[in-house]
Amino acid sequence: MLRQYELVDRVLDYDPEADEALLNRAYVFSMHAHGSQKRASGDPYFSHPIEVAGILTDLHLDDETIATAILHDTIEDTVATPEEIARLFGPAVARLVDGVTKLSKIEAQTETARAAENLRKFLLAMSDDIRVLLVKLADRLHNMRTLHHIAKPEKRRRIARETMDIYAPLAERIGMYEFMKEMQTLAFQQIEPEAYESISRRLEQLKIGGGDKIAMIASGLTLLLTRAGVDAQVEGREKHPYSIWRKMAERHISFEQLSDVMAFRAIVPTVEDCYRAMGLIHRRWPMVPGRFKDYISTPKRNGYRSLHTSVIHAGNARIEIQIRTPEMHAEAEFGVAAHWAYKDKVKAGNQTSWIRDLVEILDTAASPEELLEHTRMAMYQDRIFAFTPKGELIQLPKGATPVDFAYGVHTDLGDQAVGAKINGRVVPLKTIIENGDQVQILRSKGQTPQPNWLNFAITGKALASIRRHLRHTERDEQLKLGRKLLDDIVHRLPAQIGADALAHALQRLKLPDEPALLIAIARRTLSDAQVMESLMPGAAGGDVGHALAPQKSAISIRGLTAGVAYDLAQCCHPVPGDRIVGLRRPDAGIEVHVITCAVLSELAERAESETDWVDVSWGETEGAVARISIEVRNEPGALGVIATVIGAHKANIINLRLDNRDTGFHTNTIDVEVHDLPQLMRLMAGLRAADAVNAVERV
Structure with a gap:
C-alpha cells in the first residue's frame, strides 16, 4: 500500500x-x-x-x-x-x-x-x-x-x-x-x-517451443524501419487469453488453427512516418487481404487513432502490426484520461457524445431488461462508418440500417424517416448499410415510427425510441377504444349508475384507476359481463366468468374425443398442411400453433408447469386464414396486381393493412383464406413472380 x-x-x-x-x-x-x-x-x-x-x-x-x-x-x-x-x-x-x-x-x-x-x-x-x-x-x-x-x-x-x-x-x-x-x-x-487455463498453458508452450520468437520479429521490424530512416520503437506481445478465446469462438476454429496470436506495435515520431512505415512493411511482407484499417484518417468514436495491418511473416506466421505516434499511443492506452496529461480536458469532454446517447436511452427504456439490452448494444458492437450527404461521419454497429442511421443523426430525424437513399439510390429502410456508404434520409413531418422497424433496427438508441413511441401510441389508442366500449357498456345497463359506481367497480376489479380499467376493456382482459357486474351487481344476469365465452370450433385430436374446443393461434396463423401442436392452459381451450412458432419456443424456455402440450392433427376443414407480408413498389396499380394474382389462385382476401410506407416501397399485411398449405405456397410463388412485388413472406 x-x-x-x-x-x-x-x-x-x-x-x-x-x-x-x-x-x-x-x-x-x-x-x-x-x-x-x-x-x-x-x-x-x-x-x-x-x-x-x-x-x-x-x-x-x-x-x-x-x-x-x-x-x-x-x-x-x-x-x-x-x-x-x-x-x-x-x-x-x-x-x-x-x-x-x-x-x-x-x-x-x-x-x-x-x-x-x-x-x-x-x-x-x-x-x-x-x-x-x-x-x-x-x-x-x-x-x-x-x-x-x-x-x-x-x-x-x-x-x-x-x-x-x-x-x-x-x-x-x-x-x-x-x-x-x-x-x-x-x-x-x-x-x-x-478455457483460461487451457489457453494460458498453450501460450506458455508456444513461448518455450519457439524460443524468443516475438523478440526476433520485433528486432526485424525495427531494423527494416531504421534502415529506411524511420525512427521506430517496436514492441511485441501475445494477445491476451480472452481475445484469443473470443476469436476461436467467432471463427469456430481451434487454438492450433489460430494464426495471429502475436501482435506488434511500432511507435514513430509523426503521422507521415506512420504511413511511410506501413508502406515499408507492405513492401517487405504480403498483406492479409481485408485486414488493413486506417483509424488515423477515420478515428474510432472514442478517439482511437492508429494504423492496423496483418502480414504473412517468415515461416507463414500471420502477425498483426499497429503503427502510431507517441500521442496516439498514450490515447490508445488510456483514452480520455490521456488528455489530462496533455492538459487537454476540453477534448476529453468532447469525446463522450456516446454517453449522451446512453442517457437518452435511460429516458425511453420501459423495463430493467430493456435498459440493459439497449445499453449493451450501444457500448459493445463492432462498428462501421457511414456518411451524411454533407460528409459528416456517423459510426454504427455492423448490420445497421437507415433507421439506425437516422436515429444516430437525431431522434427527430429517425421518428420522421419515410425512406432512404444509399449512394444516391432509393432503397427500403431495412437495407443493411455497408462500410463507407453515403446515406440520405428522406423525411416527412407526418411520419411516425412504425412497428415493423423493430424487425430490422439494431441500435439501442433506435430500438428504445421506437418502442417508446409505440408504447405511447398504443396506450392512447387503447384509452380511446376503452372509453368507447365502457360508454356502450354503461348504456346497456338496466338503470343509470350513481356517481360512486365507477370507484366501487375499480375496487371490485382490483384496478388502481380508470385508465387501467379502460385499457383492460380494450385488451379484452375483462369481458363486458364482468364490467357490467362490477358497475351494477346482478346486471350481467348470470355466471360472468362464462357469459361471453367465445364460440370454439372443433378438430380431430389424437387420444381425445373429437369436438374439443380450440382456437387457431393469431401469432402464427396455422393452415391445413402445417405441422401443428396444441397448447392447453388452465381455464382455457386448446390453442393450435404451427410447430415452429416462436411463442412455443418461449414457453419451452420458461418451462411453464401449468401448460400442457396436446398432440393434434387436422381434421376435415373447409380452409383457414393465413397471414402474409408483401412489399410492393410504390406505383399505380400495384395493389390491383396483388388482388388479381390472389383471385387467380382461388384465394380470398379477408383483411388488408398498410404497415409501412416510404418513398419507393409499401409493406402490406394481408389475411387470405386458403384451402391448405400447398395452395398458400403456390399463391406466394405467384406473387413473387409479379413485377410490382419486391418480397413476400409468411407472417
Whole structure:
C-alpha cells in the first residue's frame, strides 16, 4: 500500500501545482473513517481506496480526482456524510464522490433490476463529469485484481460477469484499452476457468517451443524501419487469453488453427512516418487481404487513432502490426484520461457524445431488461462508418440500417424517416448499410415510427425510441377504444349508475384507476359481463366468468374425443398442411400453433408447469386464414396486381393493412383464406413472380 508521502509525491511529480494539503486531508480522513474495517483478503479496507488512487496517478489525473478516489467509499461504508465531504474538501470533490458512491441501499426485486438501477444512476452521474467514470473504472479494476480473495464462487462469477458486460465495454468506449484488457482477462479467468487455463498453458508452450520468437520479429521490424530512416520503437506481445478465446469462438476454429496470436506495435515520431512505415512493411511482407484499417484518417468514436495491418511473416506466421505516434499511443492506452496529461480536458469532454446517447436511452427504456439490452448494444458492437450527404461521419454497429442511421443523426430525424437513399439510390429502410456508404434520409413531418422497424433496427438508441413511441401510441389508442366500449357498456345497463359506481367497480376489479380499467376493456382482459357486474351487481344476469365465452370450433385430436374446443393461434396463423401442436392452459381451450412458432419456443424456455402440450392433427376443414407480408413498389396499380394474382389462385382476401410506407416501397399485411398449405405456397410463388412485388413472406 502506498504511504501518504509516496502518493502525494507521485501527484506532485507530474503536477507541481497540485493542492498538496487537499491530498493530505483526504488521506488522513479516509484512514480514520474506515478505521478497523477489513477486506476479504484480510488487509485493512483503507488500502483499497489508496490503491485506486495509485492507479489513477499512473494516468496523471488532477488532484480533485485523486482525492475523490481516496474518499470514494467513505459515504457508503462509513459514518461520513456528503455534507461533511463538501465542507472539508469542497463542492467539486463532494459531487464526484457522490457520483462514484456505490448504490448499495437500492431495493429491487431482481438482480436485473438492481443492475439496471445502478447503471441508470451511474450513467447520469458520469454524463455530468467523465472523471466519475475514470474513478469507477479504477475502483472496479482493483476489485478485480483482488477478486480471488472472495470465498463464494457464485459471487466471484457474478462480479466478473458484471465487469465483462458493463465495465470493460465502458473502458473500451472511452479508449482505455489497457483497463479493458486487464478487466476482461481477470473476468474471463472466473467465468471460464478451464478455457483460461487451457489457453494460458498453450501460450506458455508456444513461448518455450519457439524460443524468443516475438523478440526476433520485433528486432526485424525495427531494423527494416531504421534502415529506411524511420525512427521506430517496436514492441511485441501475445494477445491476451480472452481475445484469443473470443476469436476461436467467432471463427469456430481451434487454438492450433489460430494464426495471429502475436501482435506488434511500432511507435514513430509523426503521422507521415506512420504511413511511410506501413508502406515499408507492405513492401517487405504480403498483406492479409481485408485486414488493413486506417483509424488515423477515420478515428474510432472514442478517439482511437492508429494504423492496423496483418502480414504473412517468415515461416507463414500471420502477425498483426499497429503503427502510431507517441500521442496516439498514450490515447490508445488510456483514452480520455490521456488528455489530462496533455492538459487537454476540453477534448476529453468532447469525446463522450456516446454517453449522451446512453442517457437518452435511460429516458425511453420501459423495463430493467430493456435498459440493459439497449445499453449493451450501444457500448459493445463492432462498428462501421457511414456518411451524411454533407460528409459528416456517423459510426454504427455492423448490420445497421437507415433507421439506425437516422436515429444516430437525431431522434427527430429517425421518428420522421419515410425512406432512404444509399449512394444516391432509393432503397427500403431495412437495407443493411455497408462500410463507407453515403446515406440520405428522406423525411416527412407526418411520419411516425412504425412497428415493423423493430424487425430490422439494431441500435439501442433506435430500438428504445421506437418502442417508446409505440408504447405511447398504443396506450392512447387503447384509452380511446376503452372509453368507447365502457360508454356502450354503461348504456346497456338496466338503470343509470350513481356517481360512486365507477370507484366501487375499480375496487371490485382490483384496478388502481380508470385508465387501467379502460385499457383492460380494450385488451379484452375483462369481458363486458364482468364490467357490467362490477358497475351494477346482478346486471350481467348470470355466471360472468362464462357469459361471453367465445364460440370454439372443433378438430380431430389424437387420444381425445373429437369436438374439443380450440382456437387457431393469431401469432402464427396455422393452415391445413402445417405441422401443428396444441397448447392447453388452465381455464382455457386448446390453442393450435404451427410447430415452429416462436411463442412455443418461449414457453419451452420458461418451462411453464401449468401448460400442457396436446398432440393434434387436422381434421376435415373447409380452409383457414393465413397471414402474409408483401412489399410492393410504390406505383399505380400495384395493389390491383396483388388482388388479381390472389383471385387467380382461388384465394380470398379477408383483411388488408398498410404497415409501412416510404418513398419507393409499401409493406402490406394481408389475411387470405386458403384451402391448405400447398395452395398458400403456390399463391406466394405467384406473387413473387409479379413485377410490382419486391418480397413476400409468411407472417
